[in-house]
Amino acid sequence: MGQITLQGVQKSFGPVHIIKGADLDIADGSFVVFVGPSGCGKTTLLRLIAGLEDVTGGAILIDGRNVVDVPPAKRGLSMVFQSYALYPHMSVRGNIAFGLKMAGLPKDEINRKVEGAAATLNLTPYLDRKPRELSGGQRQRVAIGRAIVREPKAFLFDEPLSNLDAALRVQMRLEVTRLQKQLGTTAIYVTHDQVEAMTMADKIVVLNAGKIEQYGSPLELYEKPANLFVAGFIGSPKMNFVTGEPAKQHGATTIGVRPEHFKVERDGQGWQGTVAVAEHLGSDTFLYVDAGSLGTLTARYVGELDLHPGDRVSLTPEPSRIYRFDDSGQSIHA
Amino acid sequence: MARKVTTQNKVISTVAAWLVGFLIFFPILWMVLASFKTELEAFAIPPSFLFFHWTTENYATVQERSDYLHHALNSIIIAGGSTLIAMLIAIPAAWSMAFSPTKRTKDILLWMLSTKMMPPVGVLVPIYLIFRNFGLLDTRTGLVFILCLGNLPIVVWMLFTYFKEIPKDILEAARMDGATIGRELVYVLTPMAIPGLASTLLLNLILAWNEAFWTLNLSTLEAAPLTVFIASYSSPEGLFWAKLSAASTLAIAPILVLGWFSQRQLVRGLTFGAVK
Numbered sequence: 001m002g003q004i005t006l007q008g009v010q011k012s013f014g015p016v017h018i019i020k021g022a023d024l025d026i027a028d029g030s031f032v033v034f035v036g037p038s039g040c041g042k043t044t045l046l047r048l049i050a051g052l053e054d055v056t057g058g059a060i061l062i063d064g065r066n067v068v069d070v071p072p073a074k075r076g077l078s079m080v081f082q083s084y085a086l087y088p089h090m091s092v093r094g095n096i097a098f099g100l101k102m103a104g105l106p107k108d109e110i111n112r113k114v115e116g117a118a119a120t121l122n123l124t125p126y127l128d129r130k131p132r133e134l135s136g137g138q139r140q141r142v143a144i145g146r147a148i149v150r151e152p153k154a155f156l157f158d159e160p161l162s163n164l165d166a167a168l169r170v171q172m173r174l175e176v177t178r179l180q181k182q183l184g185t186t187a188i189y190v191t192h193d194q195v196e197a198m199t200m201a202d203k204i205v206v207l208n209a210g211k212i213e214q215y216g217s218p219l220e221l222y223e224k225p226a227n228l229f230v231a232g233f234i235g236s237p238k239m240n241f242v243t244g245e246p247a248k249q250h251g252a253t254t255i256g257v258r259p260e261h262f263k264v265e266r267d268g269q270g271w272q273g274t275v276a277v278a279e280h281l282g283s284d285t286f287l288y289v290d291a292g293s294l295g296t297l298t299a300r301y302v303g304e305l306d307l308h309p310g311d312r313v314s315l316t317p318e319p320s321r322i323y324r325f326d327d328s329g330q331s332i333h334a
Numbered sequence: 335m336a337r338k339v340t341t342q343n344k345v346i347s348t349v350a351a352w353l354v355g356f357l358i359f360f361p362i363l364w365m366v367l368a369s370f371k372t373e374l375e376a377f378a379i380p381p382s383f384l385f386f387h388w389t390t391e392n393y394a395t396v397q398e399r400s401d402y403l404h405h406a407l408n409s410i411i412i413a414g415g416s417t418l419i420a421m422l423i424a425i426p427a428a429w430s431m432a433f434s435p436t437k438r439t440k441d442i443l444l445w446m447l448s449t450k451m452m453p454p455v456g457v458l459v460p461i462y463l464i465f466r467n468f469g470l471l472d473t474r475t476g477l478v479f480i481l482c483l484g485n486l487p488i489v490v491w492m493l494f495t496y497f498k499e500i501p502k503d504i505l506e507a508a509r510m511d512g513a514t515i516g517r518e519l520v521y522v523l524t525p526m527a528i529p530g531l532a533s534t535l536l537l538n539l540i541l542a543w544n545e546a547f548w549t550l551n552l553s554t555l556e557a558a559p560l561t562v563f564i565a566s567y568s569s570p571e572g573l574f575w576a577k578l579s580a581a582s583t584l585a586i587a588p589i590l591v592l593g594w595f596s597q598r599q600l601v602r603g604l605t606f607g608a609v610k
Contacts, residue, residue: 052506073512085503089525098521099511146511 001063002153002186003028004049009058011044018044020210021058026154026188026203031180034190035197036207036233042190043158045207049188050156051075062153073102078147079156082163084139086131092118092142093127099150117149120179137168144176154186161196173200194234198222206230228329231256237286237298239323244293246271252324252332259286259300261321266307270316273297275307289313362586369393369579376575392580400563402584409559409585411474412549413542416481420538421531423482424489431490432497433505443494446487454484454547465552474557477549481542489538496530536596543589560585 004026011019018041026032034042047053049060051072059066067075078099086095096117100110118124121141131139140160147155157176161169177200180187191197197204198218206213206221206229214226218234225231231239239256247255263270264287273291285305289297299315307313324332367383368376375386396402431439461480462471470476500523508522546561553562564585567578 050510052509072506072509073514077510079507079510081503081507083501083503085501085507087504087508087522087526098508098513102512102517146507150511 001028003061003063004154004186004188005059005061005064006045006049007059007061009045009048009060010056011041011048011053012056018210019048022212024205024212024215026186028186029184030202031177031187031189031200032203032205033197033201034188034205034207035192035194036213038192040207041210042192042205042207046079046156046158046188046190050077050079076153077156078150078152078154079158080140080143080147080160082159084131084143084163086139086142086146088131091128091130092123092134092145095131095142096123096145096149099146103150113149117145120148121145136164137172140164140172144179148179148183148185152185154188155180157187157189159190159192162191162193169196176200195236198234204234206233208233224331224333225323226331228254228256228325231323231325231331237300240297242294242297246294247324250322250324253327254325254329256323256325257297257317258321259298260302261318262297262299263316263318264299264301264305265314265316266312268314268316270314271297272312272314275309275311275313277309278305278307280304287313289315291315365579366583367579368576369583371576373574373576376579392576393584396567396577396580396584400566400581402563405558405560405563405585406588408474408557409543409561409588412477412481412557412559413539415474415478416485416542417535417538419478419482420486420489421535424486424493424534425531428490428493428497431494432500433502443491446490450487458551461548462551470552472553472556472558476552477557477559480548480552481545484545484548485538485541488541489534492534492537493530496527496534499530500526532596536592540589540593 004024006022006024009019009022010017022045034045036042044053048055051067051070055068058068060068062075062077087098090098093114096114097110100113105113114127115124118127121144123138123141123145126134126138126142131142134142140163143160160176161172164172173196176189189196189200201218203215203217204221205215208229214221214230216224221230221234225234228241232241235258237259239258241254241256243254247253271291271294273289273294275287276290276296277288279286279288282304283302285301285303285307287299287301287305287307289299291297297315299313326332369392370388370390371386372389372391375382431443465471465476465480468476470479504522504526505518508518513521543559544561546565549559549561550565553559564578564581567574567581
């Protein structure tokens with residue numbers, strides 16, 4: 001079991017309020033991603049759950065029990081650090097076994113479990129190596145092995161893939177997701193990469209300046225962002241925001257259109273502009289369009305479009321895909 | 335652009351490096367050679383480099399005139415004792431400053447280092463009087479005490495920089511893995527700190543072994559270590575180059591051997607953290 005509930009959790013460092021009251025319900029077995037710009041408090045929130053930081057106020061419940069006064073070792077959680085934080089003087093076997101040794105398990109049981117975890121993560125040939133003799137991806141796997149072998153109530157991941165190169169990151173992303181589904185253990189995963197968040201999460205928590213802006217499934221966040229911040233943060237390239245006359249026509253202060261929701265034409269009745277930069281990826285064409293008073297708009301065209309800097313272009317937003325926001329930046333739902 | 339290394343450059347820099355190395359080593363070599371000369375040859379101008387009458391009589395005379403083993407034992411007790419006590423005090427001090435620093439930690443460290451900026455001779459008279467009044471003059475206890483205090487700032491400072499290099503993440507990982515503070519210390523922190531502890535210990539041992547100001551001023555015979563033993567050969571009776579060299583060679587031999595075997599550890603220790 002690994003159900004985690006936050007009730008009005010606050011954290012201040014001196015006069016600085018890092019977390020300004022977080023309420024959250026994480027269901028057993030779900031994969032929840034904390035995402036937000038750097039400095040938004042996502043790592044702090046994870047460390048509060050882990051017990052590596054003390055809360056200033058509020059309650060953290062693990063399976064219904066308030067753990068704010070319980071030391072990290074007794075919370076039954078395990079953590080994968082951004083820096084891997086492997087014990088450099090121990091072999092891979094020693095690293096994975098350390099938690100079990102601390103729990104006082106008998107030797108043969110430790111061996112059995114370590115070998116099981118190593119087999120799951122393809123680490124068997126490396127069990128007797130030291131961390132410095134491993135590649136980045138292998139070290140990452142050892143860190144994960146150390147976390148899974150203890151069969152914790154939940155895994156906490158603190159930007160675990162950010163030190164890997166792009167190709168390996170995609171591969172490890174899949175492995176982590178598959179492993180979590182296979183084990184059925186609750187996972188909380190911190191990242192600043194919204195692609196990671198969208199691809200891995202059952203549910204995403206979007207954090208900004210110490211506040212939870214929205215909590216929902218990836219598609220909910222994409223289709224029904226609660227406010228301007230979430231709308232701008234989720235989706236790549238970023239949503240275009242337009243204020244003024246076009247927004248008023250839709251009864252809003254600001255309207256948002258995602259780059260993929262424009263109809264791109266050479267001559268059309270939409271918003272007129274000039275191509276400033278065109279990125280041709282083959283599968284997609286990204287256009288950065290100078291649209292006069294509307295500002296610079298980003299548009300995505302699926303497939304190749306033969307447009308170049310200086311060409312005229314017309315962008316027509318799909319009417320059903322226009323997001324509307326009020327004065328305070330909150331979404332207006334029809 | 336990468337610099338090109340030509341064979342010619344390599345040869346020049348290799349020769350230059352050996353030359354500098356030889357220049358630095360030369361005084362020690364000269365001292366060892368002089369210790370095997372007669373007093374007359376030791377003074378001869380032009381000096382003979384290798385072709386002189388080799389003799390070991392200086393060593394015999396030195397051993398006859400003063401008790402080498404007595405002084406060597408004193409050196410071991412004073413250097414070893416002061417180093418051990420300094421480590422025992424410095425480890426917990428550096429530990430707490432590295433892992434739970436306060437606003438004033440940096441100030442305390444700077445203050446400790448600042449005590450090393452004062453020339454020791456400035457406090458010679460008060461220290462001498464304190465030693466006299468407490469009956470510490472010419473005692474090993476007194477010398478252990480003063481050398482320990484003298485080196486403590488450097489030991490704390492060195493250990494602090496070591497402990498600082500240990501990533502906090504690893505300690506937190508141990509905590510997440512269920513280690514209590516005691517086990518965290520034994521299984522994770524200490525093994526990671528061993529290189530640092532070892533090189534601090536070695537450096538402090540060498541510093542204490544070679545310390546000449548306090549040992550010369552506060553001891554005469556009973557507690558006198560090897561530094562005093564050497565100094566007694568540049569005495570009012572006149573200079574005895576060959577005997578002085580023999581005494582010096584005997585005095586530096588143990589620490590030279592120790593330094594030779596631990597040089598890798600020492601270099602690693604002193605450059606630790608300089609390059610990630």
